[in-house]
Amino acid sequence: MPPFDDRFAAEFETLLRWRRDVRHFATTPIAEADMQDLLTLASLAPSVGHSQPWRWVRLRSSGLQEELAAHVDAENARAAQRYEGQEREALYRSLKLHGIAEAPEVLAVFCDEETQTGHGLGVGTMPEMRRYSCVAAIQTLWLAACLRGIGLGWVSILDPQVVRRMLDVPRHWSLIAVLCLGYPAQPSDTPELERRGWQGREPLTDRILER
Amino acid sequence: MPPFDDRFAAEFETLLRWRRDVRHFATTPIAEADMQDLLTLASLAPSVGHSQPWRWVRLRSSGLQEELAAHVDAENARAAQRYEGQEREALYRSLKLHGIAEAPEVLAVFCDEETQTGHGLGVGTMPEMRRYSCVAAIQTLWLAACLRGIGLGWVSILDPQVVRRMLDVPRHWSLIAVLCLGYPAQPSDTPELERRGWQGREPLTDRILER
Numbered sequence: 001m002p003p004f005d006d007r008f009a010a011e012f013e014t015l016l017r018w019r020r021d022v023r024h025f026a027t028t029p030i031a032e033a034d035m036q037d038l039l040t041l042a043s044l045a046p047s048v049g050h051s052q053p054w055r056w057v058r059l060r061s062s063g064l065q066e067e068l069a070a071h072v073d074a075e076n077a078r079a080a081q082r083y084e085g086q087e088r089e090a091l092y093r094s095l096k097l098h099g100i101a102e103a104p105e106v107l108a109v110f111c112d113e114e115t116q117t118g119h120g121l122g123v124g125t126m127p128e129m130r131r132y133s134c135v136a137a138i139q140t141l142w143l144a145a146c147l148r149g150i151g152l153g154w155v156s157i158l159d160p161q162v163v164r165r166m167l168d169v170p171r172h173w174s175l176i177a178v179l180c181l182g183y184p185a186q187p188s189d190t191p192e193l194e195r196r197g198w199q200g201r202e203p204l205t206d207r208i209l210e211r
Numbered sequence: 212m213p214p215f216d217d218r219f220a221a222e223f224e225t226l227l228r229w230r231r232d233v234r235h236f237a238t239t240p241i242a243e244a245d246m247q248d249l250l251t252l253a254s255l256a257p258s259v260g261h262s263q264p265w266r267w268v269r270l271r272s273s274g275l276q277e278e279l280a281a282h283v284d285a286e287n288a289r290a291a292q293r294y295e296g297q298e299r300e301a302l303y304r305s306l307k308l309h310g311i312a313e314a315p316e317v318l319a320v321f322c323d324e325e326t327q328t329g330h331g332l333g334v335g336t337m338p339e340m341r342r343y344s345c346v347a348a349i350q351t352l353w354l355a356a357c358l359r360g361i362g363l364g365w366v367s368i369l370d371p372q373v374v375r376r377m378l379d380v381p382r383h384w385s386l387i388a389v390l391c392l393g394y395p396a397q398p399s400d401t402p403e404l405e406r407r408g409w410q411g412r413e414p415l416t417d418r419i420l421e422r
Contacts, residue, residue, distance in 0.1 A: 017255060
């Protein structure tokens, strides 16, 4: 195993600290070579039984991008009703939760639930492992993007079935994520939800148990 | 955003290429300071609505570790039956798929499905986002471990409900993963399932679509 030195370890921590969910994008496009690099690096993620179940759908039509943005806006209006009458309703409504319309690149990530790659190893009792493999690929892509100065926002305020049909992909593909990519308008090492007073970081010690 | 140079980008790629699912561990223990570092870095992962839903259960009793290993062995014997009569049956049976009994550290990762942290933001239509956040934390921990020379193996051949009860955690915690950690006995940049002829890497181009 190649040795990684302390400098690399420190830079890796810096990368983790600056990886943000980005919803405000500059208009600068992402170079095609960078997009290819990101997808190549993401494919180095672990996958159950080496099944590589990730499927990347690149939105290349501005019409589809607008349609998707409109769907998320509608779902977000519905989500806002959850806070109706609560103190945080106004705060929720003031948050910008996605940049689909403006992002120079939008990727929809699907999981092929019926892939034969990997020959079913490791999914007998936990079929969700295929979906988890896709998430590991997304987090890998996210870090690879961040180290190039490229921001990513993961959008989940949507109906996965609607998006699957909108993008015309097979029924046995589950939507895992809609990802917006672009250069961040306001880079920060603090989560936007923390800066806006929605939710801060909680103590790690509350999250560790021993048995 | 701090600039990351080409050297860092190259080393990051090397890290991704050497991150393996490890099932063969040396007996060397992991320093407690390293375990704390890994859990701290994992907490820098993205989480939906900043909900930080991950719960880390450290196995500290060798009795529990043995019980868990026995459970996975039993589930694996069941899984092997799936290949009965097939050409790959003998190959499947010859694979070592977990190192729970020998790993110096075993972590069970759960998702708190009812956490109020994050105030429900982003999970209205996709409650699985909480589980996906835990997976992003696991992949982060995996990379942080690898850069310290520590290997990790993700075990999924188990019954999540049985493991939840074995570890006596709340009913609303979903088991995401059992992770074995330790120094790898045989570091490699090629997946063990590829080296053993189970499943190789497939072309990325088959996994990218445009819409």
